[in-house]
Amino acid sequence: MAFLSIKNLTKKYDGITVLDNISLDIEKGSFLSLLGPSGCGKTTTLRLLAGFEKCDGGTIEVNGKIINDIPVYNRNFGMVFQSYALFPHMTVEQNIAYGLEQRKMSKKDIKEEVAKAIEMVKLTGFEKRKPKQMSGGQQQRVALARALVIKPDLLLLDESLSALDKKLRVEMQVELRQIQKKVGITTIFVTHDQEEALTLSDKIAVMKAGKIMQIGTPEEIYETPSSTFVASFLGQANFFRGSIEEKSGDIYTLKLSDNNTMKFRSHEDLKIGELRSLTIRPEKIEISSNEKELSIKGKVLFVTYVGDTSVYRIESMGQEVLVKRQNSGNDEKFNIGDTVYLSWKPENNLVLDWDGE
C-alpha cells in the first residue's frame, strides 16, 4: 500500500477549479516532483497536503488514515518554502530548535539534535547568525535543516531552489538528493524547472490546468511521453502533425496539414484517417548527406555550436526541425544551406494523439 495516497482531490477558488479531481500515490521514501507551468495547480496540491488550505472534495491519506481535517500543526510534515520563510528575529540555532521546542523535548536533546542538523547541512560555525546575515544558499540550508530536524513523515518543497543562482542550484540539487536519500524521507517537490525534476526525482507528475497529465519515472516521462504537452514540456521535441493516409505492413504514410507526406514505421496499430502527431526528440534524429530508407529531406537553416553538441535547425516537411548532435570530432559537418536527409530508428518515434496544440 502506498504511504501517501491522494484521491480525487478537488479545489476551487471563487468558483474556478484549480485542481480537478487528481489522484496520486507515493511510496515511502521516494522523491516525487510535481512539474508544470505556473497556474497548473502544483502549488495548490502542496498547500492542501501541508494543510494550509482545505480541499473542496477528495481525500488525502497517510498510511491509510484520512488526514483532511487534521490541522497543519498536528500533521508532522516538514515544509521548505520558496522564500525560505526563516524567522527573521531568531538565530540559525533558534530557527532549527523551534520545531523541537513545540514537541516538548528536553533542552539537552534539542541542543544535540540541532547540532546534528547543522552539521548535516554543513553550516557549522553559523549557529549564532541571523538569517539576514547569510546568503541565499545558506538560508536555504537552514530552512531544510529546520524542516528535517522534526523528523517529519513527509517533506514538502515549494520551488525551494528557484531563488538560487544556477551554479548554487545545481550544488543544492545534489546535496538535497543526498540528504533525502540518507534520511530516507518521502519528499514532494514542486517545480516548474524540468531539468531539476529530471535530476532529483524518483517519479515525476506532470500537471497542466489542474490535472495530472502523466506520472512516471524521469526516464518513462522523457522517453515515452503520453501527450504532446508532456513531450514539449519535458525537453524538446519535433512534432509532425497530420492524418494517417496509407498503411502497408508497419509502414504508414502521414499527410501533414500543408499536403506534405512522409512515411514512417510504427509497431502500433493505427487506423486510416486518424489525426496523429509523430513525435521525435532532437537527439534521436540522425543527419546525413545521403538518402536512406524512410528519411526525410531538408535544408540546414542554422547551426549552433554548444561545445559538446551542435544544434541544427533544419527546414523539412514545411516546418522547422530541431536536431541535436554529439560533437565526437570526426563527424561530417553541415553548413547553412546544405541539403540533408533526416532519419531515425522506428523505436525512437512516438505516435501521440493530436491534442489540438
Place this chain on the structure above:
Amino acid sequence: MDSTDIQLRITSHWMRSRSTRRSNILKKIFSWFYTAVMFIFLYAPIAVLMAMAFNESQYNALPFKFSMRWFEALSKNTKLLDATMNSIYLAAITGVICVVLATALMLGNRETSSKIKALVNSTVVLPLTIPWIIMGLSLLLLLRALGLDRNFVMLLIGHVVISLPYAVLIISARMQDMDKSIEEASYSLGANEWTTFYRIIFPMISPAMLAGGFMAFMVSFDNFVLSYFLIPTGTTTLPIEIYSSIKFGFTPEINAISTIILVLSLTIISIIAAIMGSSLKNLIR
C-alpha cells in the same frame, strides 16, 4: 561665496566644463538654501517657544534674559500639572487600547475575504476624514440621547475613535510587508495559533505596535476639540488648560510645560529608536 573665488577654482580644475560646473554649484547652493528655509519654517516657532520658557519676561518680550522662574512657578501650579497628568493618563490608555484593537483587527482581517478586508480598512480609517468638531458634537448628542452626563468613558471612546486610524495605518503597513509563509512555517513546525502569535508574529510586529501606540498617544494627547466637548465638568486636560489660559492671562509657565513635554517625547522617540534599531528603520522605510 565670492564669485571670482568660485571662478578661480573652476578654471584651475574644470576648464572644459566651466559653465556646467558653475550651474552645479549654483544648484547646490540653492538646494541648501531651500532646505534651510524649510527647516526654519518648521522649527523656528518651536525654538522660540522653548527659548521663551527660559526668558524672564512675563509677556514673552525681548531682550532675552535667562531665568528659571517659569519652571519654578510651574512646579507650584497644581492646576496645570493636574491637567498635564490627566492628558498623559488619557493618552496612555487611548494608546494601549488603540494598539490592542488595531492589532487584533488587522490580524483577523488577514483571514477574511478581500471584500470584507476592503470594507474594514476603509471603515476604520474613515474617522480621519470626519472633522473632530463633528465627531465631538455627535458623541455629545449621543450622551444627551442616552440621558447621561459627560463622563470619562465617553471621552476615552472619543479619543480612541480618532486615534485608532493612525495605529491601524502603521500596524497594517507592517503586516502587509510580512511574508505569510513565515507564519505558515511556524504552523508546519508544530506550533498552534497562540504559540505562533507570541513567538513569531508578535516579535515581528512589535516595533510597529510600539510606533502605532506612540502615534495614538500623541494624537490623543494633543487633542483639544473632542476633549472640549466631552470632558466631565471639573476636570481638564492640558490642551484645554492652555486654551483657557490664553483667554484668562497667559504666562510662560505654558512655555515651560511645553518644553518639558517636547523634550520628553523626543527622549522617548530616541529610546524607542535605539532599542528597535534597524527594525524601526525598516518600518519608516
